[in-house]
Amino acid sequence: MSGEKTLIRDGLVVTMDADRRVVSRGAVMVEGDRIAAVGGVDDVLRYGKPDRVVEARDSIVMPGLICAHTHLYGIALRGAALNIKPPSDFLQILQRVWWPLDEKLNNDDAYATALAACMEFALSGTTAFADTYSAPNGIEGSLDRIAEAVNKVGIRGIISFEATERRSEEEGRRGLEENIRFLKRGDRGRAIGMISLHASFTISDDLIRAGVEAAEKYKAPLTIHVSEGPNDVYHNIERYGKRTVERLRDVGLLSERAVLAHCVHLNVEEIRILGETKTNVAHNPMSNMLNAVGVQPLPEMLANGVNVSLGNDGYVFDMFENMRSCFLLHRVARRDPGVISAQKVVEMATIDAARAYGLRELGSLEPGKKADIIIIRPKILATPLTGSPYNYIVNGIKGGDVTHVFVDGELIAENQRLLKVAQEEAQKEVLGIIGRLWERLGSSPLEAVEPLKLR
Template sequence: MDENLRVVHDGAVLVEGDRIVAVDKADRLKSEAKADSIIDARDCFVLPGLICGHTHLYGIALRGSGMRVEPPSDFLQILQRVWWPLDERLENDAAYASALAACMEMALTGTTCFADTYSAPNGIDGSLDAIARAVNEVGLRGMISFEATERRSREEGVRGLRENERFLSVSPVGRVMGMVSIHASFTVTDDLVGKGVEIAERFGCPITIHVSEGPNDVYHNIERYGMRTVERLERLGLLSPRAVLAHCVHLTSREISIIARTGASVAHNPMSNMLNAVGVAPVPEMLRSGVNVCLGNDGYVFDAFENIRAAFLVHKVHRRDPTIISAREVLEMATNRAARSYGLKDLGSLAAGKLADVVVVRPRVMAAPYSGDPYSYVINGLRGSDVKAVMVGGELIVREGRLLKVDQREAESRVLRSIQTLWERLGEGPHHAVEPLRGGV
């Protein structure tokens, strides 16, 4: 995944401190350098650490939950009946526990860096410190943010942005950096978007927002502002190379060309889009138009290989065209393109001078020589449980498929206690439908 997309067979990666010093044939590196320690990666794929371009770590708390809700029949109802009742009951303890669980799962399955958006209208202050603590405990790298929204009140939106601002002024905390997050254009005023853009520019950090995930976002902007979502965001000055637009399922070709022209990136979340039945994002058109697209999990399935495979498959079946997207393009969305989305110049590829975020993967059964098309093998033949070793910034955090920095069993028992309490809180309150745009927005 370096600039020339080199594939080195029988290769080795030489690491010194937190950086990669050389990537070359193993024989050549062995004769030139004497390593203090060697990770045996024979018969393995060695990849740059996978980067998740959009997630909600707290989404892992929903796994297997028994929320007693009337089944939602569209995307807005999914937010109103599932996600919003959940986030209204989140406190910092649950923020920490869900982040810990999600980070353990991502580390074990090959993700070394992620961009997270957290939401908890009743637990805003200090939430990002709690999440950063969990990320650093596992040893991952993360960009984290609080999702500012005015869905209940204007004041809440300002407090959300303030939490981002506070964390940005103290980050990086270990390997964790801050960024700015705004929920979606149908829950925020022009004023809040402007404030978010100003903070991102002042700190020189990324800004992220959900864009046209469901049709309601498009309808809202047409009804209120007489324009589509991307057109409104361009008018508000949000679109720039520091912007990452999550989803972008319902776009016109004009909107795609606006995104391409402004240099904003798009985070594609195929598995979440399938789960929420919102549609298929026009990723092939975006790629052909020069839009930088990265891959996210949206807080649903945290195994990067599953998300990679979904992105590889969904566009083929949707268009009934097996040539519509290639294995290499999809792997780039989870590596160098994801790094570019967030301005992470030192990540996303294995090359001298880059940070040593490295993943070693070996399929359970080697069914074919690797000498053919390695992209095809990675996309079609690997899964997260095949990950053997994971290095972040030159530090091994997974070896022989086990976490090295945390005691997984002990951490799991803490997670379970916290999520159990959260579920009890969820069972107590009435499951009300929150109208978007309440409070005069």
């Protein structure tokens, strides 16, 4: 190991290692892009004299959060006043909100939305994410522009283009090709590629097989939306005579390489199949609530040994809010306060998310791993940081409490300021491009929308 040594000292170190070790008044030594030592301050100091010291007193030191499923371009919908007939189910949300948006996107929009979302992720303590982009009229080259935004902010992004045969087989082939082109590209910086397929109700068996083949050839993760709404289940039963997960198994998609987003409408047999095939799941509780699709059977998944990670599905980019929502949703849904622990939720946003994408060097603070680290200092410390760190993180922290964000040992944000990107300039650039996108979408900020009718 070589490179500049940074000592983070005197914090409550939440390692997320195999023993889930927590060290009070702990320290982490970073050397170059790796973690060199973790433990008590004196033990870590034995590793050598640091070039730089970061004080973490009254702070939590933990691995950077990993968002296991996102759509960076979803940030363009924030506050949009879309002049549309209000959707009444999930399919209509896709047809009236998401698909009209993605049809308007060009490569500048890919870049601007990614830049905005990456800045929010970084400032709120997310150091890595898995993104799926969709733009039927801007496929080729889109991933290069998203990678440009990722590297500008300095965050780590697994990025992909969502292949779909929503309109034609050719569209599916071109989407898959964009993923393969990016996977073959050299010098991608902190942007990593993967294969992405939209959902089983918009793709044929042939496209699934081609996606699986490409993922194996390039040793890349493979992601797909699964039974987010009930329409996916109906489609597969009607067309193939089987449920969604059964069809994906029969066509060869399920494996340790696959990350299935959502999995809300699964039966017990499908959950058992996921456990048996070691297939990963990305759970998106806030998005599921927003789209009113239902509650994922998380307790059954965990009981069947399914590795479930946590995503935001392009909705709220503060992963602390997503952790808290996950924690609360399943309690109220089952009316059981013991149904999920705060520790499990933190695992889903760190070590389990890293495992889902085969990122063995991320997700925990351990010697030899990549130094993707965040420091959190609550603005008001009402209670000592000596109780349950997981309860503190899930119930008492928000993204704005993050003071330091390291990726590959490089400090990319400090005291809520990004260090690699000129924030004001980037903000202006984003607003200019997304403002023009809004004009094309027919959204004007002051336009009245139909008020919500209570039934």
